[in-house]
Amino acid sequence: MKFSIVVYAAPYSSEAAATAFNFTKTLLDQGHELYRLFFFGDGVHNANRLAVVAQDEVNLQQRWDQLITTHRLDAVVCVSSAIRRGLLDSQESERYELDAISVYGSSEIAGLGQLIDAVINSDRVVNFG
């Protein structure tokens, strides 16, 4: 079955970010297809590459990055949610004349069109917030 997952929750603020991760990992382990992972609203923090977590705690952002990289997932961070929360890739960083890159390279910053495309092309869209 072809899934898309939408995440609205930030890691460490809400369990929903971790639930989304566990759900996504499970569906991939079961051999289902993930059409797209979409980080929206506070959910964009899941793609932050500048977070530091105590050694005895789970670094959820890093786990997402590994999952996305290992499975070559299509992960999208909503641009309007991202830039106002300081999550930038090289392109947005240049566009707004800032000097940092704070999003993992495994995710792409793009618009809501990518979410609508996911709705059109997936069998199931599951939201976590």
Added chain:
Amino acid sequence: MSCLHTISQSPSRQLLDTCASVLETGDAVIFIEDGIYYCNQKESLAEFKVEFQVYSLVEDMNARGMLKRNLIDAELVNYQQFVELCCEYDKVVSWF
């Protein structure tokens, strides 16, 4: 088209009330995160359960010390079964 509803907030937020009012025959509810505290409610969901299947996510129950407090007798499922349920029902609506 049948629908699986996820409820992830504690009963004090009353999400089940609203959710129940829009359910259709054949729909089901799964409690996750703080939603699992619905399982610890004295008022039984017996009547509700006649019409709708009720699930609860075992990982979230365990985390909260609620495995022995499944007073409403919800069907406990793990993440694998949660994913399977999402396939079984035609769509998933999340209440958070």
Added chain:
Amino acid sequence: MNNASNKKTITFISRQAPYGRNNSRLCLDMALASAVFEQQVNYVFLDDGVLQLVKDQNAESINSKTIGNALETLGLYGINDVCVDKKSLSRRNLQPTDLIIDVKMVDRSAIGELIRQSDCVFNL
């Protein structure tokens, strides 16, 4: 839902009051994007969501944009199926005349039916 038609019916259920949290804005943005990409959109105000429609909002006083004024653009984006839950409205002492845009008054069973008919539901 399994047929890969390019036009889906997407229902947005907006359930939160404006300003306190940002969900009302996220919900609107998703719906407008769906309309831009030519999907069939239903928009439903439920529970505290109906408070977004109250007249005379002016969020300048809290350095925010006024959500009520943004909701007026739903029609321009071709989103004409806009519903309000009757019960949520009356529980908050509101009448249809208190609202900023024309909306369809519906009961819970109609909302259930909309969910049933949709390919995808966003509920926040």
Added chain:
Amino acid sequence: MTNFLEIQDHRIALDKEGYLKDIQDWNEEIATALALLEQIRLSPSHWQILNLLRAFYKRHQMSPANRALSGLVKRKLGKDKGRSVYLMKLFSGSPAKMACKIAGLPKPDNCI
């Protein structure tokens, strides 16, 4: 990397995509100059659209996507002008983007 728009003795700051850095700077003279940078000579037909856009922004505090711009123009100025061909002729490529730039509306974040 800041660009400037030179108007008489004033220098108006633009970002590198040619949007006003501060939308409070906007006036009609600046609009004319912004348009010229895009090889557009503003006519009364352009101004009709620009004024509509500014009124729309003032009321709704948002910049319309192309679909809403067409809808708005159709509603206010009639069917013919609401057609995207007409708007594209006036404001090239993506009319909403270009017209917003000239009308001094906030730079779109490319979300829709």
